Amino acid sequence: xxxxxxxxxxxxxxxxxxxxxxxxxxxxxxxxxxxxxxxxxxxxxxxxxxxxxxxxxxxxxxxxxxxxxxxxxxxxxxxxxxxxxxxxxxxxxxxxxxxxxxxxxxxxxxxxxxxxxxxxxxxxxxxxxxxxxxxxxxxxxxxxxxxxxxxxxxxxxxxxxxxxxxxxxxxxx
Amino acid sequence: xxxxxxxxxxxxxxxxxxxxxxxxxxxxxxxxxxxxxxxxxxxxxxxxxxxxxxxxxxxxxxxxxxxxxxxxxxxxxxxxxxxxxxxxxxxxxxxxxxxxxxxxxxxxxxxxxxxxxxxxxxxxxxxxxxxxxxxxxxxxxxxxxxxx
Numbered sequence: 001x002x003x004x005x006x007x008x009x010x011x012x013x014x015x016x017x018x019x020x021x022x023x024x025x026x027x028x029x030x031x032x033x034x035x036x037x038x039x040x041x042x043x044x045x046x047x048x049x050x051x052x053x054x055x056x057x058x059x060x061x062x063x064x065x066x067x068x069x070x071x072x073x074x075x076x077x078x079x080x081x082x083x084x085x086x087x088x089x090x091x092x093x094x095x096x097x098x099x100x101x102x103x104x105x106x107x108x109x110x111x112x113x114x115x116x117x118x119x120x121x122x123x124x125x126x127x128x129x130x131x132x133x134x135x136x137x138x139x140x141x142x143x144x145x146x147x148x149x150x151x152x153x154x155x156x157x158x159x160x161x162x163x164x165x166x167x168x169x170x171x172x173x
Numbered sequence: 174x175x176x177x178x179x180x181x182x183x184x185x186x187x188x189x190x191x192x193x194x195x196x197x198x199x200x201x202x203x204x205x206x207x208x209x210x211x212x213x214x215x216x217x218x219x220x221x222x223x224x225x226x227x228x229x230x231x232x233x234x235x236x237x238x239x240x241x242x243x244x245x246x247x248x249x250x251x252x253x254x255x256x257x258x259x260x261x262x263x264x265x266x267x268x269x270x271x272x273x274x275x276x277x278x279x280x281x282x283x284x285x286x287x288x289x290x291x292x293x294x295x296x297x298x299x300x301x302x303x304x305x306x307x308x309x310x311x312x313x314x315x316x317x318x319x320x321x
Contacts, residue, residue: 013284042284045291052294053265054238056228066283119178133288 004031004144008111010102010137011039011074011091016117019151021078022158024115025087027146029161033112037078037091038105039071042133044097068093085161098133099140106141114138118147176292179251179276180319183208185312189254189273194231194262198222198239201252201275213245217277231264235271235307236297240290242280249278249286255309271307 009024011017021037028035046063049055055063071093082089094101106114116134138145148154186204191197198221205211220241224230231237237260252275259269274293278286296302296319305318 013282042287042291045287048294049287049290052297053228053232054230054240054290054294058227059224063283063287066280067287070281070283 002031002033004033004112006034006036006109006111007031007113007115008036008038008102008105008109008143009078009115010098010117010134011037011071011078012098012117013070013074014117014119015151016119016148017074018077018117019154020115020117020148021081022154023146023148025082025085025089026157026161027113027115028082028087028089029085035082035087035089036105036109036111037075037089038102039074039091039093040098040101041067041071041093041095042098043095081158085158099136102137103140106143111141111143113144113146114141115146115148117151118149176251176289176296177319179249179289180253180316181208181251182312182316184210184251185253185255185315187255187309187312187315188257189260191254191256191260192258194225194237194260194270195222197254197256197260197262197270197273198225198275201254201273202277204254205250205252205275205277210250211246211277213243216243216245217241221275221277229263229265231262231270232297233264233266233268234297234300234303235259235264235268236303237262237264237270237273238276238290238293239273240276240278242278242286244280246277246279249276249282249289251276251289253315255306255315272303 007024007028046060050060075091078091191200206214211217220243221239224241230239254273256271262270309315
């Protein structure tokens with residue numbers, strides 16, 4: 001029995017997300033696992049910002065458009081990176097609350113491993129920790145979770161990846 | 174980049190010397206400029222007041238969140254100002270503003286900007302936090318409140 005059959009990488013517009021994409025591609029290749037990518041357009045946050053009166057309606061519409069474009073840009077990047085390693089990725093954007101959509105995707109697709117990019121220098125308050133979508137998703141999903149923190153190392157691993165090399169992940173299959 | 178990464182002690186002004194909304198925004202943009210985070214002061218100031226012209230970001234309960242996007246910066250920046258006397262920000266409840274979060278973001282990375290603003294919105298739902306921020310006497314007090 002393989003340890004991992006299906007991997008989901010959560011994609012947003014952070015630098016850490018790019019490292020997560022790279023890690024997920026390398027892992028998918030080594031495990032010969034199916035790879036999925038998910039970008040969530042956070043319509044809940046946009047709605048909350050209008051309710052809080054921080055945004056006016058025209059701002060919500062403008063940001064929604066920009067997030068759509070951003071999602072397309074990052075999904076294109078994920079497909080290009082996967083293609084460069086000859087790994088297939090099924091990447092999609094959805095609208096909603098990130099942690100709910102991540103949990104839904106994990107359940108619906110039968111994901112074994114969720115890969116999330118986390119900024120390693122972040123110092124968060126308890127309050128923020130409780131509300132962070134990524135943290136909530138990691139706590140709520142039933143599958144294993146990999147937090148990718150070291151962006152530079154992942155970049156090097158990805159650039160130097162060669163057939164048969166496992167970059168310190170160990171024997172995975 | 175979320176809120177915690179944007180909060181820097183040197184970008185917190187306690188107390189604000191400003192007496193008006195315009196002065197307060199300019200004082201906080203000036204602080205970001207002094208700290209080397211904003212270079213085109215006019216572009217940023219214009220962007221903030223263009224947004225304010227749509228509707229005041231004086232949200233009520235003594236809090237204001239003026240914000241804008243501009244191509245003149247590369248990464249989001251945040252300034253926090255505490256007014257001891259209160260400032261008429263044309264807030265929705267007509268009350269003076271004591272706590273101001275000024276956020277300036279680049280036109281790229283809208284998700285990071287939204288995430289940080291959402292965290293401010295969530296924080297506003299905790300009246301005790303806002304009450305303690307209003308009472309802050311130093312920038313370290315503000316850091317302490319936001320780090321709890």
